[in-house]
Amino acid sequence: MVHLVTEEINCCPVCKGNDKEFWSTANDRLHHTTEQTFEYSRCLNCEALYQSIRPIQEDIWKCYPNNYGPHRKLHQRNTLLKVPKWLNGVAHHLADRLVGAYAFRQRIVQVEAHLKQGMRMLDFGCGAGKYLDRARKFGCITIGMDFSSQALDQVRSRGHQALPIDDSSWETVGVGTVGFVRMNHVIEHLYDPEKVLRVICRAMSPGGILHLSTPNPNGPSANRYRSAWWGLECPRHIVLIPPHRMAQILESAGFNKIEIVHEPLAKDLVRSWAYARVDRGLLSSSSVEGLAEDGLLNLWFGRMVARALKRGESTDRYHIFAYNGG
Numbered sequence: 001m002v003h004l005v006t007e008e009i010n011c012c013p014v015c016k017g018n019d020k021e022f023w024s025t026a027n028d029r030l031h032h033t034t035e036q037t038f039e040y041s042r043c044l045n046c047e048a049l050y051q052s053i054r055p056i057q058e059d060i061w062k063c064y065p066n067n068y069g070p071h072r073k074l075h076q077r078n079t080l081l082k083v084p085k086w087l088n089g090v091a092h093h094l095a096d097r098l099v100g101a102y103a104f105r106q107r108i109v110q111v112e113a114h115l116k117q118g119m120r121m122l123d124f125g126c127g128a129g130k131y132l133d134r135a136r137k138f139g140c141i142t143i144g145m146d147f148s149s150q151a152l153d154q155v156r157s158r159g160h161q162a163l164p165i166d167d168s169s170w171e172t173v174g175v176g177t178v179g180f181v182r183m184n185h186v187i188e189h190l191y192d193p194e195k196v197l198r199v200i201c202r203a204m205s206p207g208g209i210l211h212l213s214t215p216n217p218n219g220p221s222a223n224r225y226r227s228a229w230w231g232l233e234c235p236r237h238i239v240l241i242p243p244h245r246m247a248q249i250l251e252s253a254g255f256n257k258i259e260i261v262h263e264p265l266a267k268d269l270v271r272s273w274a275y276a277r278v279d280r281g282l283l284s285s286s287s288v289e290g291l292a293e294d295g296l297l298n299l300w301f302g303r304m305v306a307r308a309l310k311r312g313e314s315t316d317r318y319h320i321f322a323y324n325g326g
Contacts, residue, residue, distance in 0.1 A: 002034050002062045004055040004235070009041075013191065013239050014249070017045035020052065024227040026234035029275060029285060033063045038235045040227075042217075049217035050239040057191045063236050066150060078290025080297060091295030095302035099264035100309065107261055111321055114209050115140050119179040124165075124200065125186030129155035136160070140180070145169060173203050183212040187246075188237040197253040204324040210255060212320045213263070218242045219316040220308055221272040228279060230271035230288075231316060243318050255322035264309060266301040267292040268316035273301070 011018050020041040027037050039053035055063065079088060096102060115121060117139030123131050126144030128151055136142050136159075144155040145163045156162040163169035181200055187193050200210065215231030216222065217240040222229045231240070241249070243260045250258055274291050277283040291297060305315065 004059045012043035014048040015046040019044040026227045077293035079294040088295040095298040098302045121180045201254040208324040225272040228275035256325040257323040262315040263317040266298045269301040
């Protein structure tokens with residue numbers, strides 16, 4: 001366990017507004033790096049959800065252990081009921097059909113069609129570099145940036161350019177040189193997201209595309225489970241930005257032709273439900289992550305997701321595709 005120096009934030013890190021309301025307290029459920037409790041507030045101006053009592057930026061690295069999910073596989077697959085593997089697979093398939101996951105995946109494939117031979121592609125927050133391997137198959141010149149030296153060692157060993165996230169690395173990347181940037185569940189970890197998006201936009205070539213994904217603080221899991229929301233991932237998630245506000249930030253940073261796409265999935269509801277059961281003493285915390293692979297639970301909660309989508313409501317995650325306005 002580590003002790004983190006904390007600070008209290010009196011204004012929203014997104015819009016700088018002072019009007020806020022208490023949302024919840026939370027702790028590190030996933031990695032148990034610290035026993036400290038942190039506080040989240042909702043901005044009454046832009047609806048961003050942010051840590052109003054948070055670790056200082058110089059200490060947050062202590063909350064990323066070597067087994068942090070994007071850097072190394074964390075959990076074993078788990079099911080609440082013991083069912084045959086084939087039945088679990090069928091349930092997953094039915095859940096995906098129910099929520100419309102296949103149409104969503106096809107939209108991702110359409111975006112990836114922008115990856116071309118010889119294009120410089122940057123994965124900001126690349127983890128161990130799995131997506132960089134995929135981009136290289138399209139013929140891209142691949143660059144991975146990450147805060148983790150362990151992740152960068154893995155990226156480098158796989159033959160990609162590996163850069164730490166600092167000013168000198170952006171000088172290495174250059175201005176107007178990158179055709180495709182991926183930010184997969186990274187923006188919520190940043191202390192100044194708009195500043196980073198401006199730097200990224202400057203590094204992109206005119207017409208280049210950014211693919212950003214992040215948890216949705218206006219989604220069903222956040223609204224229903226609060227501190228047990230799996231996507232909260234306290235204390236590593238510093239600020240969670242709703243879709244409409246993220247689009248405004250991107251426009252301010254220099255992007256245009258912004259498309260918001262909600263990702264239809266049930267596993268975040270499954271894990272949030274599981275965390276709530278942990279709080280009631282009905283499950284062990286070590287079993288939560290693996291339940292994302294429980295087909296029957298995904299099918300059960302998939303019904304809720306499907307109903308919400310029919311009503312035009314948000315999902316637990318969203319993606320944004322945005323072009324450099326050049």
